Amino acid sequence: MNIKKSIDTANQEALEKMARVQPILVDIDLAINVIPGMDKKTVLHAGPPIDWEKMSGPTKGAIAGILVYEGLADSIEDGYDLAASGEIKFDPNHDHDAVGPMTGVTAPHQSVFVLEDPKTKARAFCTLNEGRGKVLRFGGWGDDVLKRLNWMKDILAPTMKKAIIHSKGIDIKSIISESLHMGDEAHNRNRSGTYLFLSELTPHLLDTADSEIVKEVFQFVKDNADIFHLNLSMPHSKLIADAARDIEYCSLMVAMARNGTDIGIQVSGLGRSWFTSPATMVDGLYFPGYSTADACPDLGDSTISEVIGIGGFAMAASPAIVSFVGGVATDAVSRTERMYEITEGISKSFTIPILNFRGTPTGVDIRRVVELNETPLINTGIAHKDAGVGQIGAGLTAAPIEMFQDALRTFGKKFLG
Amino acid sequence: MTKKIDELVKDGPVVINIGLRSFFEASKTQGIPVVHIKWEPPARGNRELLHLLDKLL
Numbered sequence: 001m002n003i004k005k006s007i008d009t010a011n012q013e014a015l016e017k018m019a020r021v022q023p024i025l026v027d028i029d030l031a032i033n034v035i036p037g038m039d040k041k042t043v044l045h046a047g048p049p050i051d052w053e054k055m056s057g058p059t060k061g062a063i064a065g066i067l068v069y070e071g072l073a074d075s076i077e078d079g080y081d082l083a084a085s086g087e088i089k090f091d092p093n094h095d096h097d098a099v100g101p102m103t104g105v106t107a108p109h110q111s112v113f114v115l116e117d118p119k120t121k122a123r124a125f126c127t128l129n130e131g132r133g134k135v136l137r138f139g140g141w142g143d144d145v146l147k148r149l150n151w152m153k154d155i156l157a158p159t160m161k162k163a164i165i166h167s168k169g170i171d172i173k174s175i176i177s178e179s180l181h182m183g184d185e186a187h188n189r190n191r192s193g194t195y196l197f198l199s200e201l202t203p204h205l206l207d208t209a210d211s212e213i214v215k216e217v218f219q220f221v222k223d224n225a226d227i228f229h230l231n232l233s234m235p236h237s238k239l240i241a242d243a244a245r246d247i248e249y250c251s252l253m254v255a256m257a258r259n260g261t262d263i264g265i266q267v268s269g270l271g272r273s274w275f276t277s278p279a280t281m282v283d284g285l286y287f288p289g290y291s292t293a294d295a296c297p298d299l300g301d302s303t304i305s306e307v308i309g310i311g312g313f314a315m316a317a318s319p320a321i322v323s324f325v326g327g328v329a330t331d332a333v334s335r336t337e338r339m340y341e342i343t344e345g346i347s348k349s350f351t352i353p354i355l356n357f358r359g360t361p362t363g364v365d366i367r368r369v370v371e372l373n374e375t376p377l378i379n380t381g382i383a384h385k386d387a388g389v390g391q392i393g394a395g396l397t398a399a400p401i402e403m404f405q406d407a408l409r410t411f412g413k414k415f416l417g
Numbered sequence: 418m419t420k421k422i423d424e425l426v427k428d429g430p431v432v433i434n435i436g437l438r439s440f441f442e443a444s445k446t447q448g449i450p451v452v453h454i455k456w457e458p459p460a461r462g463n464r465e466l467l468h469l470l471d472k473l474l
């Protein structure tokens with residue numbers, strides 16, 4: 001078989017494997033109990049691997065803060081000292097079957113959603129979403145942030161855990177599929193997904209928890225409706241993308257993630273190697289009092305959404321998203337249309353009403369990205385460049401071309417010899 | 418032919434702009450009906466990458 005045919009066959013196999021995955025929310029547990037390779041001195045972060053010295057301000061701040069939460073440091077200052085001491089191991093979420101939005105910080109005693117594919121038993125993990133504004137995942141810190149994290153561990157997570165187990169599993173793929181018909185793109189607009197999730201969970205909450213606690217949990221999720229479901233959408237997408245990993249000759253991207261310093265991609269046929277470029281700045285809408293000068297470069301594992309054809313690739317489903325990330329409604333349609341040029345297939349699960357229910361563009365082929373000089377479009381939140389502040393806006397960016405060119409060169413070396 | 422040239426002078430051109438976006442913007446600013454087609458040389462004209470793509474795509 002010639003190499004072009006081998007690549008086409010491998011890419012089709014990858015798309016079929018991705019389509020077969022059915023991510024089901026089966027549990028919530030502490031990260032140390034369920035995430036492979038997690039221990040008391042490990043903290044996971046978003047994006048490709050990075051040393052402490054090179055980490056962005058919000059990532060350092062989130063790590064210092066989570067060390068206080070873990071009881072390993074007495075103050076935020078102690079947290080910085082401990083993180084810099086070399087005693088703590090830092091690893092990308094992606095290397096541990098996990099994903100995390102923005103700084104993506106995942107620590108041993110944070111609760112995580114557990115999603116599982118019933119056929120393969122593969123799993124993916126993600127922390128529970130704290131809401132917007134001054135929150136840990138954007139590098140925000142303070143007594144209020146710590147108090148919220150503890151409430152999430154002690155009340156929110158155990159309450160939801162009982163309800164999830166009582167439900168015998170919640171089908172997240174069906175929720176996202178439906179939410180795209182209700183105005184979400186499932187990256188920066190998750191409002192419909194959150195409401196659908198709540199409607200699935202509520203009967204089980206009422207069966208398993210005291211009504212005052214149910215009210216408290218319901219109120220928290222409702223108050224953060226536009227973002228809560230992201231932390232379910234992301235591990236759902238991770239589980240789907242991971243099904244396409246390690247297929248010989250496959251030229252599809254299986255991960256794209258940013259750590260606030262670098263952005264990196266992984267390619268199915270090239271194993272665990274990361275191909276990186278400096279992270280880009282995000283062109284967006286800022287909260288009052290902030291501007292581009294305050295922004296951290298692009299950050300987070302949430303671009304796993306675009307890897308499987310939702311988020312920036314499904315913007316045509318979500319004209320309302322432009323009020324949050326900028327642009328006009330017709331831009332949302334044209335951005336999705338551009339992505340068909342660099343993808344191998346169209347999704348059977350995620351369809352777009354305004355495009356006559358055409359499936360979303362799915363499976364980014366690095367060959368087409370390099371040929372057309374058209375890179376994946378991303379919509380994303382914007383963190384303040386300094387630790388302690390949190391989210392300051394949201395907007396749009398495109399992945400840089402250079403890392404795709406590097407990946408293609410390595411792909412050529414491996415398969416052409 | 419003369420009739421067509423007359424029409425062009427009378428009605429003005431309708432422009433299809435391929436490639437450089439600045440020509441599209443300039444035409445639009447002057448009120449000329451124009452559509453833009455995004456085009457650039459494959460792989461930004463990089464010979465090494467074109468050679469690779471020729472074998473892989």
